[in-house]
Amino acid sequence: MFRSLLFALLLLLGHSALAQQPVPYGNNPAAGKYAQVRGVKLYYETYGAGPPLLLLHGNGGSSKEFAKTIPYFARKYRVIALDSRAHGKSVDRTDSLSFEQLADDCAALLTQLRLDSAYVLGWSDGGITALVLALRHPEKVKRLAATGANLWPDSTALMPELWQQMKRGYQEGRTQTFTDPTRRNDWKVFLLDWRHPHIPLTALAGVKAPAFIIAGDRDVIRPEHTVAIYQNLPRAWLWIVPNSGHATLHEYADEFNRKVEAFFQARNIARPTR
Incomplete structure (x- = not known):
């Protein structure tokens, strides 16, 4: 009897320990799949059920960046956390990247998943991709939230410290020959932010989807640049x-998630009256 009780207790504790294991977002076999899209094998993970929500990470990152985002939204949305081409587990053997490529990949993935459109949340490069997706494939974007996005690569959009760091990185890398595939891929990813994007402020008038533009007050994006993005969008929150x-x-995951969801659910995206 005692041995049976002890065995049951150990089994219960074992199940409890397993339940407390963190979900390996970005490397979760239970949720991860590959899609052959536009000649690239894209990796993505799906969580929850409901309206589709596409998550787009930043430069050099992967879907694991959304470990504080996915659990919140998976309660009400079908969350699709994507590794962009040449990032994370998505392999890309081409020699260059552009945000147009990344946006077209997103549109093609949604089509392959038989989704007419989705809510989109992008961070940094993912925020840029979200804006480009809304410009190139307006029918695919219900609403978009972009945090830490910029429209062009120079010191008028980026804070001086970051721009100087990027200039040094380019000077050090431009004469090198990268034989190691990993370093060659890293250089290609770096060049994405060095050379791109190139979105005129006037082009934002073509974004039909309501947009939520977000940045930190100590972001690497100049605050006036973030405000200009907001001001040139037809329907936007800031x-x-x-x-x-x-x-x-x-840094503010709980508040961030609540505000983004409030934006997705809001009936009216009119600008505040002055």
Whole structure:
């Protein structure tokens, strides 16, 4: 009897320990799949059920960046956390990247998943991709939230410290020959932000989807640049997060998630009256 009780207790504790294991977002065999899209094998993970929500990560990152985002939204949405081409587990053997490529990949993936459209949440490069997706494939975007996005690559959009760091990185890398595939891929990913994007402010008038533009007040994106993005969108909300850097969705995860969901659910996206 005692041995049976002890065995049951150990079994219960074992199940409890397993239940407390963190979900390996970005490397979760239970949720991960591959899709052959536009000649590239894209990796994505799906969580929850409901209206589709596409999550787009930043430069050099992967879907694991959304570990504080996915659990919240998976309660009400079908969350699709994508590794962009040449990032995470998505392999891309081409020699260059552009945000147009990334946006077209997103549209093709949604089509392959038989989704007419989706809500979109992008961070940094993912925010840029979200805006480009809304411009190139307006029918695919219900609403978009973009945090830490920029429209062009120079010191008028990026804070001086980051721009100088990028200039040094380019000077050091431009004469090198990368034989190691990993370093060659890293250089291609770096060049994405060095050379792109190139979105005129006037082009934002073509974004039909309501947009929520977000940045930290200590972001690597100039605050005036973020405000200009907001001002040139037809229907938009703006949130400059106090006491936050570039990682708004990590530093203030709970508030970030609540505000983004409130935007997705809002009946009216009119600008506040002055």
